Amino acid sequence: MAILINKETKIAIQGITGREASMVTKHMLDYGTKIIAGITPGKFGENVYGVPVYNTMKEACIKHEINTSIIYVPPAFVMDAVMEAVDNNLKFIVIITENIPIHDTVKCLYYAKKAGAIVVGPNTAGLINPEDRVKIGPLGGDNAERCFVPGSIGVISRSGGMTAETSWMIKRAGKGVTTSIGIGGDPLIGSSPKSLLALFEQDKKTEAVLMFSEPGTRFEEDVADFIKEGGFTKTLIAYVAGRFTEQLPEGTVFGHAGAIIEGGLGKPSIKIKMLREAGVKVAENYDNIIEFLEEL
Amino acid sequence: MSRLLENISKGLISKEEIPIPNFQVVATPEEARKAAQEIGGEIVVKALIPIGKRKKAGLVKFAKDAEDTKIIAAELLGKTVQFYPINKVLIEKKLNIKEELFVSITIDKNKQVPIIIASVVGGIDIEELSRQYPEKISKTMVNPLIGLPKYKSREIWSGLGMTSTKLKQCSTILDRLYQVFLKYDCTILEVNPLVLTKEGIVKVAAVVMGVDDLAIFRQKEIEPYLEVGSERSWKPLTDLEKQVVSVNEADPYRGTARYTEMDNGEIGFMCGGGGASLLLFDALLNLGVKPANYTEFGGNPPEKKVYGLAKAIISKPGIKGLFVCGNITSNTQVDKLARGIVRAVKESNKDPKKFPILVRYAGVNEAIGKQIIEEAGIEYYGDNITMEEAASLMVKRIEVLRK
Numbered sequence: 001m002a003i004l005i006n007k008e009t010k011i012a013i014q015g016i017t018g019r020e021a022s023m024v025t026k027h028m029l030d031y032g033t034k035i036i037a038g039i040t041p042g043k044f045g046e047n048v049y050g051v052p053v054y055n056t057m058k059e060a061c062i063k064h065e066i067n068t069s070i071i072y073v074p075p076a077f078v079m080d081a082v083m084e085a086v087d088n089n090l091k092f093i094v095i096i097t098e099n100i101p102i103h104d105t106v107k108c109l110y111y112a113k114k115a116g117a118i119v120v121g122p123n124t125a126g127l128i129n130p131e132d133r134v135k136i137g138p139l140g141g142d143n144a145e146r147c148f149v150p151g152s153i154g155v156i157s158r159s160g161g162m163t164a165e166t167s168w169m170i171k172r173a174g175k176g177v178t179t180s181i182g183i184g185g186d187p188l189i190g191s192s193p194k195s196l197l198a199l200f201e202q203d204k205k206t207e208a209v210l211m212f213s214e215p216g217t218r219f220e221e222d223v224a225d226f227i228k229e230g231g232f233t234k235t236l237i238a239y240v241a242g243r244f245t246e247q248l249p250e251g252t253v254f255g256h257a258g259a260i261i262e263g264g265l266g267k268p269s270i271k272i273k274m275l276r277e278a279g280v281k282v283a284e285n286y287d288n289i290i291e292f293l294e295e296l
Numbered sequence: 297m298s299r300l301l302e303n304i305s306k307g308l309i310s311k312e313e314i315p316i317p318n319f320q321v322v323a324t325p326e327e328a329r330k331a332a333q334e335i336g337g338e339i340v341v342k343a344l345i346p347i348g349k350r351k352k353a354g355l356v357k358f359a360k361d362a363e364d365t366k367i368i369a370a371e372l373l374g375k376t377v378q379f380y381p382i383n384k385v386l387i388e389k390k391l392n393i394k395e396e397l398f399v400s401i402t403i404d405k406n407k408q409v410p411i412i413i414a415s416v417v418g419g420i421d422i423e424e425l426s427r428q429y430p431e432k433i434s435k436t437m438v439n440p441l442i443g444l445p446k447y448k449s450r451e452i453w454s455g456l457g458m459t460s461t462k463l464k465q466c467s468t469i470l471d472r473l474y475q476v477f478l479k480y481d482c483t484i485l486e487v488n489p490l491v492l493t494k495e496g497i498v499k500v501a502a503v504v505m506g507v508d509d510l511a512i513f514r515q516k517e518i519e520p521y522l523e524v525g526s527e528r529s530w531k532p533l534t535d536l537e538k539q540v541v542s543v544n545e546a547d548p549y550r551g552t553a554r555y556t557e558m559d560n561g562e563i564g565f566m567c568g569g570g571g572a573s574l575l576l577f578d579a580l581l582n583l584g585v586k587p588a589n590y591t592e593f594g595g596n597p598p599e600k601k602v603y604g605l606a607k608a609i610i611s612k613p614g615i616k617g618l619f620v621c622g623n624i625t626s627n628t629q630v631d632k633l634a635r636g637i638v639r640a641v642k643e644s645n646k647d648p649k650k651f652p653i654l655v656r657y658a659g660v661n662e663a664i665g666k667q668i669i670e671e672a673g674i675e676y677y678g679d680n681i682t683m684e685e686a687a688s689l690m691v692k693r694i695e696v697l698r699k
Binding site: 147161 | 483510579684
């Protein structure tokens with residue numbers, strides 16, 4: 001078991017003929033992921049590593065059974081692409097594209113939420129379920145086994161790189177992952193850590209979750225409240241990076257666009273305090289997560 | 297976020313028929329006097345620099361006549377505040393204030409929708425407003441797919457106890473402000489204060505407008521006026537930061553290299569990945585070594601970009617070593633990285649025996665990368681150690697130098 005993606009995940013890639021999208025398509029296919037169709041307006045009849053390309057999602061959905069979309073179109077076209085996926089009844093949408101204007105992101109997320117579709121991203125490296133050999137997005141590249149082996153830990157991280165590194169640390173501790181998810185580096189994203197923990201809570205295979213956190217947002221504060229309310233009862237191990245940013249002037253952004261401390265909100269020290277109060281095992285140093293994992 | 301100077305933002309809202317006081321922009325005290333004379337009556341003088349809370353910083357002053365305006369303009373012009381030199385001031389008619397109100401439109405990051413905050417108390421900042429008059433503030437979420445229907449604007453002000461012509465004027469202004477917020481991809485549009493004059497007219501006395509950097513491609517009209525701060529912080533770029541910006545922009549679509557200079561610091565910090573860089577900076581500080589800069593690079597940068605970044609980092613005076621570290625990557629070519637770093641080190645005449653350099657990088661082509669790095673006498677690790685283990689080894693190398 002895993003969350004969000006499994007053997008039943010049947011994917012269409014919007015913007016499949018782009019340089020990066022086609023390379024990632026190959027890596028996903030090689031891993032075993034079922035990519036059913038690609039959408040690029042005007043390119044009907046072409047194929048990308050054997051995946052047929054359609055002009056519209058509607059045409060692809062008439063021909064095939066599709067339940068998931070990966071969005072790889074340029075920033076200016078993302079809003080339209082999300083609406084196209086939602087209107088064709090897809091209930092899981094992963095937005096890889098970064099640098100989307102914030103007004104567009106607001107509309108996309110609202111539109112999807114209203115239709116009951118789950119969005120991961122924008123600005124995500126994707127997610128992976130190594131047991132079923134499904135990976136979405138560039139996460140893991142052409143060598144996913146290096147960092148991602150099947151096991152019983154869930155991984156949540158804003159940073160794609162740290163999704164991989166953290167999964168590798170889990171492997172180093174002699175364990176593996178159910179699903180590893182890069183939630184995306186933007187301040188506005190479709191799936192927050194809290195909403196993912198709710199899914200991990202339901203997943204029988206997942207024993208514990210490891211969360212890599214950064215400054216900014218209220219994600220960790222929300223997680224702490226969620227745990228206190230009884231929404232997540234499994235072990236949560238967390239590491240909060242970027243404590244040094246608290247010493248810098250407010251409004252300074254390091255790393256991801258979402259990693260910004262504003263109006264006193266988003267400070268790592270407050271996140272750590274609140275997580276600990278909720279019973280989360282917060283590692284002082286990142287390497288300590290290995291000890292926490294060994295204690296499980 | 298990019299800010300617009302107040303003369304520009306006032307011009308934009310005035311175009312949408314939102315009432316503003318008469319103003320002129322001047323660059324000398326004498327021009328200020330003339331402008332004040334033309335406008336007549338009492339005058340407000342405002343420093344035109346893109347920073348917030350100007351009133352608190354003493355950059356908004358009141359003059360009783362033209363001569364007084366000249367004196368105040370002379371005080372402000374030529375000063376530098378938060379790195380911004382005051383080259384121009386705004387000379388504006390002082391409104392005959394009866395009441396001060398507040399209205400702000402922004403995006404609520406938790407609710408993920410636009411939010412309108414309005415208050416029948418204004419002229420003080422929102423933090424203080426929330427503390428002192430929580431009952432006089434209204435917060436309204438807007439459906440982003442529909443926008444702000446006119447009746448909502450009326451509901452907001454009426455709900456705060458407003459009526460008659462004041463209600464009508466304020467509702468129309470809010471309605472138009474929301475259009476401006478959408479039209480220019482604003483991240484914030486704040487009017488503080490919105491003024492009801494003794495003559496019974498509602499006008500925008502001060503406005504703050506921030507525009508989404510990611511939407512500039514469709515904001516060509518205002519692009520020339522956007523005051524883009526350093527991407528990292530609200531201050532102008534240092535020479536080294538500018539150097540890295542040009543390195544990055546020389547090849548904007550392949551990989552990224554970002555650099556922020558820190559005060560003092562012992563070692564050059566060249567780390568990859570947004571999350572990994574945050575972690576590694578903390579790790580070094582915890583171990584007692586302060587990095588001389590912050591960096592993130594990634595997305596498989598070409599050799600030239602790596603070289604340019606490494607060269608800039610190494611060139612900061614006083615640094616004692618270089619730490620190159622990143623999370624295990626699936627796309628970064630370690631051989632390119634190795635070539636770029638080795639070239640920068642050689643050209644900078646740094647001897648790895650006296651200037652410790654440690655690389656921890658695992659990714660594509662790492663066997664070749666390892667070879668290139670080790671042949672240059674530089675210490676290399678792949679995924680045989682963790683990132684924090686690498687940081688601690690780096691600190692040991694620096695501690696040896698301290699002895």
